[in-house]
Amino acid sequence: xxxxxxxxxxxxxxxxxxxxxxxxxxxxxxxxxxxxxxxxxxxxxxxxxxxxxxxxxxxxxxxxxxxxxxxxxxxxxxxxxxxxxxxxxxxxxxxxxxxxxxxxxxxxxxxxxxxxxxxxxxxxxxxxxxxxxxxxxxxxxxxxxxxxxxxxxxxxxxxxxxxxxxxxxxxxxxxxxxxxxxxxxxxxxxxxxxxxxxxxxxxxxxxxxxxxxxxxxxxxxxxxxxxxxxxxxxxxxxxxxxxxxxxxxxxxxxxxxxxxxxxxxxxxxxxxxxxxxxxxxxxxxxxxxxxxxxxxxxxxxxxxxxxxxxxxxxxxxxxxxxxxxxxxxxxxxxxxxxxxxxxxxxxxxxxxxxxxxxxxxxxxxxxxxxxxxxxxxxxxxxxxxxxxxxxxxxxxxxxxxxxxxxxxxxxxxxxxxxxxxxxxxx
Numbered sequence: 001x002x003x004x005x006x007x008x009x010x011x012x013x014x015x016x017x018x019x020x021x022x023x024x025x026x027x028x029x030x031x032x033x034x035x036x037x038x039x040x041x042x043x044x045x046x047x048x049x050x051x052x053x054x055x056x057x058x059x060x061x062x063x064x065x066x067x068x069x070x071x072x073x074x075x076x077x078x079x080x081x082x083x084x085x086x087x088x089x090x091x092x093x094x095x096x097x098x099x100x101x102x103x104x105x106x107x108x109x110x111x112x113x114x115x116x117x118x119x120x121x122x123x124x125x126x127x128x129x130x131x132x133x134x135x136x137x138x139x140x141x142x143x144x145x146x147x148x149x150x151x152x153x154x155x156x157x158x159x160x161x162x163x164x165x166x167x168x169x170x171x172x173x174x175x176x177x178x179x180x181x182x183x184x185x186x187x188x189x190x191x192x193x194x195x196x197x198x199x200x201x202x203x204x205x206x207x208x209x210x211x212x213x214x215x216x217x218x219x220x221x222x223x224x225x226x227x228x229x230x231x232x233x234x235x236x237x238x239x240x241x242x243x244x245x246x247x248x249x250x251x252x253x254x255x256x257x258x259x260x261x262x263x264x265x266x267x268x269x270x271x272x273x274x275x276x277x278x279x280x281x282x283x284x285x286x287x288x289x290x291x292x293x294x295x296x297x298x299x300x301x302x303x304x305x306x307x308x309x310x311x312x313x314x315x316x317x318x319x320x321x322x323x324x325x326x327x328x329x330x331x332x333x334x335x336x337x338x339x340x341x342x343x344x345x346x347x348x349x350x351x352x353x354x355x356x357x358x359x360x361x362x363x364x365x366x367x368x369x370x371x372x373x374x375x376x377x378x379x380x381x382x383x384x385x386x387x388x389x390x391x392x393x394x395x396x397x398x399x400x401x402x403x404x405x406x407x408x409x410x411x412x413x414x415x416x417x418x419x420x421x422x423x424x425x426x
Contacts, residue, residue: 005053026068039072081274144177165183169189213270233303237329302371313367322353366385
């Protein structure tokens with residue numbers, strides 16, 4: 001069973017030969033191919049893989065990202081999980097155009113969303129179908145080899161202010177023709193085959209997503225939401241990423257999950273969770289894998305241990321919260337195979353946490369080193385750090401037991417863990 005997620009990107013070039021944007025493409029195999037059986041699922045999968053696994057800036061370097069959408073996505077609240085500042089919504093030719101959809105697209109356009117029209121055709125039926133949307137279409141993609149002549153199609157659209165993208169350019173002859181027709185942008189295999197990217201799958205169980213969506217819809221307390229997030233390092237880390245690409249949020253830095261949840265708000269949070277639910281890894285044939293489970297358990301134990309230790313040392317809620325989130329973030333290098341510095345480009349957190357992660361400095365940095373030393377059973381390091389932090393062996397063992405119990409409960413295991421570390425001469 002393949003335990004990976006896949007995503008492809010293909011650049012769109014301007015007249016100067018520079019990359020103007022990237023189109024993000026659904027893939028579900030390592031063969032750089034796609035079997036799309038449901039557009040809602042495919043688009044959701046593309047967005048989840050972009051936002052949660054690879055990172056938008058890693059994919060597009062700050063340029064626009066084109067993603068395919070249809071009426072299901074546009075009419076659903078999940079569209080609010082898509083940042084208007086970074087994405088262009090490329091409307092598929094199969095989209096059902098209704099008065100309700102037209103009203104929705106105009107409302108989204110007024111909020112800053114930008115739209116492209118996929119595979120424009122000169123057929124009268126196609127033109128009638130999309131005529132009501134043309135005023136809010138910013139980009140139109142036209143097959144350079146369209147049998148009706150892409151130059152004639154361009155001429156029929158000359159009164160509109162949208163930009164035109166020549167697609168399916170597969171050789172120099174097609175490119176030369178596209179330039180002579182005054183296209184604004186160019187895309188095709190002649191420039192670049194879609195670049196395939198893959199990551200290990202850490203998708204949360206859909207039961208957890210449904211629980212969180214239900215809590216939001218029933219206006220559950222913040223404490224209940226926090227308790228649910230408390231069980232998933234994947235959701236916690238990616239919530240911080242999601243916050244950073246949402247324009248209009250005012251904050252300096254984040255130091256707790258509580259602050260993050262309050263900042264993102266229930267509406268955007270619900271849209272993001274529903275997006276992940278629609279992406280549903282299991283419908284692609286994925287399943288939870290042993291390595292993902294091991295990493296999740298390691299993250300939970302480390303975060304809980306650091307929180308327990310912080311509470312023992314200072315008994316300050318803010319300090320304990322920062323220790324906890326540091327523990328969660330410290331597993332990101334293993335989970336997403338990228339450095340802490342790369343992660344820092346995608347989130348905005350308190351400098352104390354940054355220093356702890358990057359330099360292992362400060363009390364929280366030392367707690368992180370202690371947690372790692374315990375995982376590696378490095379007795380000398382354990383002894384040195386607990387002496388430095390004025391922790392007794394009894395206090396350490398108590399914190400360890402609590403962290404093991406909490407991680408077992410979070411993973412819904414029925415095994416009561418009674419594990420103690422032997423400190424030896426430490």
